[in-house]
Amino acid sequence: MLEGMKGVSSFASEIDLAIWVVMGISIGIFIVVVGVMFYFLYTYRAKKDSREKIKNIEHNVYLEIAWTVIPTFLLAIMFYYGYTSLKVMREVPKETMDINVTGQMWFWTHEYANGKKTKDLYVPIGTNVKLNITANKNDVLHSYYVPAFRFKQDAVPGKMNTAWFNAKELGHFDIQCAEYCGTRHAYMRAKIHVIDKETFDTWYKSDKKTPFDQESVATTKHPGLELLESNGCLGCHSVDGSILVGPSYKDMFGHKVKVSVNGTLKEVIADEAYLKRAILEPDSEVVDGFSAGMMSSYKDVLTEKQIDDIIDYFKNGQNTPKEDIGAKATSILESNGCLGCHSVDGSILVGPSYKDMFGHKVKVSVNGTLKEVIADEAYLKRAILEPDSEVVDGFSAGMMSSYKGILSDSDIDIVIEYFKGL
Amino acid sequence: MHNQPEIIYDKQGNAHVIVDYNDDYIGAKLGFWLFLFTEMMIFGSMFLIYAFYMFQFSDTFVQYSATLNVKMGGTNTFILLVSALTMGLSLVRLRQGNVEGAKKFIWATIVLALIFLSIKYFEWSAEIHHGIYPGSPTLKSMGDGAVMFFGLYFVITGLHGIHIILGIGAMIWVLGLVRKGKITPTKFVVLENTALYWDLVHLVWVFVFPLFYLIH
Amino acid sequence: MNTFSHTSFYDKTHTVFGHHNSKILQWIFSIDHKRISLLYLFVMMGFFLVAVCLALSMRLELFSPGQDIMSPERYNQVFTLHGVIMIFLFIVPGIPAALGNFLLPLQIGARDVSFPRLNLLSWWVYVAGALLAISSLFVGDGFADTGWTFYAPYSIKTGTNVVWALGAAFILGLASILTGINFVVTIHRLRAPGMTFFKMPLFVWGLYSTAWIQILATPIVGISLVMVIFERVFGVGFFDPTKGGDPVLFEHMFWIYSHPAVYLMILPAFGIASEIIPTFCRKPIFGYHSIAVSSAMIAGIGYLVWGHHMFTSGISETIKLIFSVLTFFVAIPTGVKFFDWIATMYKASIEFKAPMIWAVGTFVTFIIGGLTGLILGTVGVDVYFHDTYFVVAHFHYTMLGGVAFLMFAGFHYWFPKITGRMYSEKHAKYAFFTVFVGFNLLWFPMFLAGAFGMPRRYFDYLPEFEIYHKFSGIGALIFATGIIYMLITLYRGWRYGELAGPNPWNATTLEWQIPSPPQLENFGTIPYVDFQPYEYINGEPVHKMDLGVKEGNKDA
Numbered sequence A: 001m002l003e004g005m006k007g008v009s010s011f012a013s014e015i016d017l018a019i020w021v022v023m024g025i026s027i028g029i030f031i032v033v034v035g036v037m038f039y040f041l042y043t044y045r046a047k048k049d050s051r052e053k054i055k056n057i058e059h060n061v062y063l064e065i066a067w068t069v070i071p072t073f074l075l076a077i078m079f080y081y082g083y084t085s086l087k088v089m090r091e092v093p094k095e096t097m098d099i100n101v102t103g104q105m106w107f108w109t110h111e112y113a114n115g116k117k118t119k120d121l122y123v124p125i126g127t128n129v130k131l132n133i134t135a136n137k138n139d140v141l142h143s144y145y146v147p148a149f150r151f152k153q154d155a156v157p158g159k160m161n162t163a164w165f166n167a168k169e170l171g172h173f174d175i176q177c178a179e180y181c182g183t184r185h186a187y188m189r190a191k192i193h194v195i196d197k198e199t200f201d202t203w204y205k206s207d208k209k210t211p212f213d214q215e216s217v218a219t220t221k222h223p224g225l226e227l228l229e230s231n232g233c234l235g236c237h238s239v240d241g242s243i244l245v246g247p248s249y250k251d252m253f254g255h256k257v258k259v260s261v262n263g264t265l266k267e268v269i270a271d272e273a274y275l276k277r278a279i280l281e282p283d284s285e286v287v288d289g290f291s292a293g294m295m296s297s298y299k300d301v302l303t304e305k306q307i308d309d310i311i312d313y314f315k316n317g318q319n320t321p322k323e324d325i326g327a328k329a330t331s332i333l334e335s336n337g338c339l340g341c342h343s344v345d346g347s348i349l350v351g352p353s354y355k356d357m358f359g360h361k362v363k364v365s366v367n368g369t370l371k372e373v374i375a376d377e378a379y380l381k382r383a384i385l386e387p388d389s390e391v392v393d394g395f396s397a398g399m400m401s402s403y404k405g406i407l408s409d410s411d412i413d414i415v416i417e418y419f420k421g422l
Numbered sequence B: 001m002h003n004q005p006e007i008i009y010d011k012q013g014n015a016h017v018i019v020d021y022n023d024d025y026i027g028a029k030l031g032f033w034l035f036l037f038t039e040m041m042i043f044g045s046m047f048l049i050y051a052f053y054m055f056q057f058s059d060t061f062v063q064y065s066a067t068l069n070v071k072m073g074g075t076n077t078f079i080l081l082v083s084a085l086t087m088g089l090s091l092v093r094l095r096q097g098n099v100e101g102a103k104k105f106i107w108a109t110i111v112l113a114l115i116f117l118s119i120k121y122f123e124w125s126a127e128i129h130h131g132i133y134p135g136s137p138t139l140k141s142m143g144d145g146a147v148m149f150f151g152l153y154f155v156i157t158g159l160h161g162i163h164i165i166l167g168i169g170a171m172i173w174v175l176g177l178v179r180k181g182k183i184t185p186t187k188f189v190v191l192e193n194t195a196l197y198w199d200l201v202h203l204v205w206v207f208v209f210p211l212f213y214l215i216h
Numbered sequence C: 001m002n003t004f005s006h007t008s009f010y011d012k013t014h015t016v017f018g019h020h021n022s023k024i025l026q027w028i029f030s031i032d033h034k035r036i037s038l039l040y041l042f043v044m045m046g047f048f049l050v051a052v053c054l055a056l057s058m059r060l061e062l063f064s065p066g067q068d069i070m071s072p073e074r075y076n077q078v079f080t081l082h083g084v085i086m087i088f089l090f091i092v093p094g095i096p097a098a099l100g101n102f103l104l105p106l107q108i109g110a111r112d113v114s115f116p117r118l119n120l121l122s123w124w125v126y127v128a129g130a131l132l133a134i135s136s137l138f139v140g141d142g143f144a145d146t147g148w149t150f151y152a153p154y155s156i157k158t159g160t161n162v163v164w165a166l167g168a169a170f171i172l173g174l175a176s177i178l179t180g181i182n183f184v185v186t187i188h189r190l191r192a193p194g195m196t197f198f199k200m201p202l203f204v205w206g207l208y209s210t211a212w213i214q215i216l217a218t219p220i221v222g223i224s225l226v227m228v229i230f231e232r233v234f235g236v237g238f239f240d241p242t243k244g245g246d247p248v249l250f251e252h253m254f255w256i257y258s259h260p261a262v263y264l265m266i267l268p269a270f271g272i273a274s275e276i277i278p279t280f281c282r283k284p285i286f287g288y289h290s291i292a293v294s295s296a297m298i299a300g301i302g303y304l305v306w307g308h309h310m311f312t313s314g315i316s317e318t319i320k321l322i323f324s325v326l327t328f329f330v331a332i333p334t335g336v337k338f339f340d341w342i343a344t345m346y347k348a349s350i351e352f353k354a355p356m357i358w359a360v361g362t363f364v365t366f367i368i369g370g371l372t373g374l375i376l377g378t379v380g381v382d383v384y385f386h387d388t389y390f391v392v393a394h395f396h397y398t399m400l401g402g403v404a405f406l407m408f409a410g411f412h413y414w415f416p417k418i419t420g421r422m423y424s425e426k427h428a429k430y431a432f433f434t435v436f437v438g439f440n441l442l443w444f445p446m447f448l449a450g451a452f453g454m455p456r457r458y459f460d461y462l463p464e465f466e467i468y469h470k471f472s473g474i475g476a477l478i479f480a481t482g483i484i485y486m487l488i489t490l491y492r493g494w495r496y497g498e499l500a501g502p503n504p505w506n507a508t509t510l511e512w513q514i515p516s517p518p519q520l521e522n523f524g525t526i527p528y529v530d531f532q533p534y535e536y537i538n539g540e541p542v543h544k545m546d547l548g549v550k551e552g553n554k555d556a
């Protein structure tokens, strides 16, 4: 059900008024013009003697002036209402709650100022809400359309558009996608839930996924990771294997590294002691391929305990306990729009279903030739990072875009772990 | 069939010539001008896109403009200028009745056009050799402004190059018509239109050259 | 009067390569504008039939919510192909290339168009483009699924054959440009002596304005489409945000052409109305000059309003308001035309023959289409209506209920001239009423669906919209019946109808002063035209001429 044909936003009544005015004028013009035409058609239809009564009138200056001036006047009225209705819709009030909206193929993501991410939008009643609408850079055009709120704004990849509203009534209202975006364009739906302020505030401060959830989903962050973030380590190092200025933390602990000590190369194992040295005296052993002098010592910055936390994160932090996998994976799949194209129950949407996928044979076409592969970890990772390199038979390339840089390696691991159990 | 002009008279007895669609010099010229108009719209829209991105990435455009080879570009500008002259002269010669002279000048134009193309070829291959071509990884790593600048550079100069090639084709066709006696000192509209076309090709380059080579 | 002793163009023709014995070659290589126009007509109607079948299959799919007869992917390809065929193959070339080609030389007293070979070439180019579009159906992932608007970046991303579709649209644009150039030159050069611009029939005025749009706007969309091809093939990046390109720029480039294109469709159609109205009102048209000039004004202003398709794309508020004002300005010259036609009916003696009924019916439907266009031009309102079925209904009311209906009116009006025979008046009228009822039942509910929030290009919809789609589906079937009825009536007229004679409607323009069907090179005598195109006294044409044969002695 499309909920709420009644206007719900603060400016909806202005828009409705404009609609009624322009429709009214149009219907009026239609009745007059068509009415006069039919009157003439009837009165001056060909009869026996009507030919003698023909009057060859070819001009009438007054008439001609009248029928340019009167329409101009009517059009001016229509324009005026177009202008006022645009104005209320586009003039964003000063005090707003800002929410970032991202469209991607067949999925909307709402991100609140405190980092909360949701599929549906939850807003308190009577609050000015400003939406910063865009689409993922490697995605396509979408349009954020909320009929009950009487606005629509395109989501353009690489550009930020804004819209605002102030919901006047409690309820659940549909968001539709109004700009054609491919196969599941018609299903790119979500809802705006207008809730009372208290419920919103409690939810906003909690770690519940939605205000309607009973339990909270704890998002426990490893303390080491928090330290890495707050100390700017992640400006140069990644946790997902990609190389920034320094080596990545991913798969570092316990593995061999080639380092140069005073110009000679040697191999060491990245154990606790090595990692501690690397943090405190970065220039003593320089990882091959990176330059000395880039990283400065953290001797006076981090305490002993903090360094231990960080190293513990390198050691254990990147594995997630088994129990959480289902919930975490589902939330990753949901908030990245995977479930817009893939199902977990065997039904085929746009892409193959995840059900019974892991460990089974799949037919894929690689550059046009079909071959069979086993859906193991490596394959599935490729499928997520380079979806077009192996395209599952029966599906089309180009539909799924690469999640490189969007999903972290650990996210992917979690998801793949989850696939195993389906 | 239509050798004699067809004449009709109005009520006052004045004679009026009926224009014959088969042999209408002014019509042929007018039609060709309209065609040139469409060409201008095509290049005009390209320049519009250029302006749009120039506005957005002006610094990068200036920066990469400096990397283009002004000497080669300048030489090419000069060559096209001369070729416009030779093309014009061929028309003048033809109208003077000097068919052989006209042919020579057309050949000269063709040679100049080929020189233009080969210089363009060397320029392009140098850039491609440096890994700069649409969709190349090097180009992508140089940032959005560079992608736009070189994208426009390759597309516009490429489109212009295609026009040069078409022009050469037209000139060879014209030479054939001259040989067959279909273009004569009194029936020269095809040559004239080809010359007009060549002027357009040259005019477009006069815009392309400063836009890409000289903005730094 | 030995009017009937001529041999019509059906018997005799010029071809590019001189004479051929084969009948088929005599047609497809003919450089006679009348034959070329019929070639266009048949190919065009063939594609219309294809697009209509696609339309009916969409209606069938939408008859109930959920998936019924095709998958979402297929549906998206179907509406794209439907839009592409209807726009680029049917309605843009429709009136100028088919009816215009036939009538332009006849109405201005010329023996052919200025460049008969180019005319034939543009038909061939048109056929090549059409074949390219159709052949992409059978390759790889099938026809493009981007919508006829080809918006980037989807058109860069999708795996379907977008390059083919774009290439086809580009080639069809070329054909359209060639026709435009040909017409402008013909109108400038080949009018009969004495016929000044303001003595030309109004259909010619419509064609003239159209031809300028073809020349000036088509290259822009042509190059934009080529750029999308480059994007896909070479990865250039002009419209690709991952490379710094701007998708909104593509929207601008596309609509700079495609908005004027809608006037390119409607202006010759208005021209047809301006021919039919005086003929069946039996009096001179009211406001000849204002009708003529308003065509040019619509064409001119029509260039400046493209932004009204982009009110939600994020362009600045000021620009939106400017585009809204300019959009409204187009309504004034359009209104002038309608008022002139209606004023022509005042103190007339109106004969309700089939062409007249078609024309009047179209006025009703087009005014609905045009007025809803104004509603869409109202900025704040369009933000709500944009990309809903309200827009879809608007453009079907203008394109189908305006252009296509007037084209059908024209078919009926000039049918006796083209075939030399008459159709059955009675059946033609019944067919019209079936079409009219079906059409309104088909599209009016869609205004409501759109106003209640049903977005377009939706394969599936929420249950409360079902009722509108049900009506619409039934309307489509009635409508289809009506169109088939019309075509059968015309076919029977062509095969078995009575001979029509040169001037069955007793009309005034030059094409009616020569035999039906006309002969090769049209005129025996070309008249000196020192009179207006529509001169009647008490319902009778003032100038009755017999221009089919040569006036022997004046020639030497």
Ligand code: HEA
Binding pocket: A029, A033, A071, A072, A074, A075, C149, C262, C263, C265, C266, C308, C309, C327, C328, C330, C331, C332, C334, C335, C336, C338, C366, C367, C369, C370, C371, C372, C373, C374, C376, C377, C378, C382, C385, C386, C387, C391, C394, C395, C398, C399, C402, C403
């Ligand atoms: C033949 C084709 C045709 C014609 C003639 C028109 C005519 C008009 N169109 Fe339409 N239009 C389309 C075909 C056409 N359109 C198509 C194909 C699209 C959608 C494309 C897509 O997205 O796929 C579209 C979309 C479209 C939009 C964009 C909607 C959106 O996507 O959000 C708008 C908005 O302004 C618009 C406005 C108008 C206006 C103001 C006119 C005016 O020219 C109408 C003028 C006519 C009248 C007003 C009626 C007669 C006049 C009187 C009786 C006089 C009295 C009245 C007054 C003066 C007030 N059109």
Ligand code: HEA
Binding pocket: C045, C046, C048, C049, C052, C053, C055, C056, C058, C059, C062, C079, C080, C082, C083, C084, C086, C087, C090, C091, C146, C147, C148, C149, C392, C396, C399, C400, C404, C442, C456, C457, C458, C459, C476, C479, C480, C481, C483, C484, C487
């Ligand atoms: C000239 C233009 C034109 C015409 C005439 C039509 C005619 C019709 N169109 Fe449409 N349509 C477009 C141009 C046109 N269309 C465009 C440009 C789009 C946008 C595409 C996009 O979004 O990209 C569109 C989109 C569009 C949609 C929207 C799809 C969506 O958004 O999801 C729908 C849905 O029902 C539709 C249906 C129809 C129907 C039922 C008809 C009917 O009115 C047609 C029915 C006709 C008949 C029933 C006649 C039957 C006759 C015969 C069977 C015999 C014929 C024989 C011969 C000719 C020899 N069209």
Ligand code: CUA
Binding pocket: A103, A105, A106, A107, A141, A142, A143, A177, A178, A179, A180, A181, A182, A185, A186, A188
């Ligand atoms: Cu997203 Cu349509």
Ligand SMILES: [Cu+2]
Binding pocket: C258, C259, C262, C305, C306, C308, C309
């Ligand atoms: Cu428009």
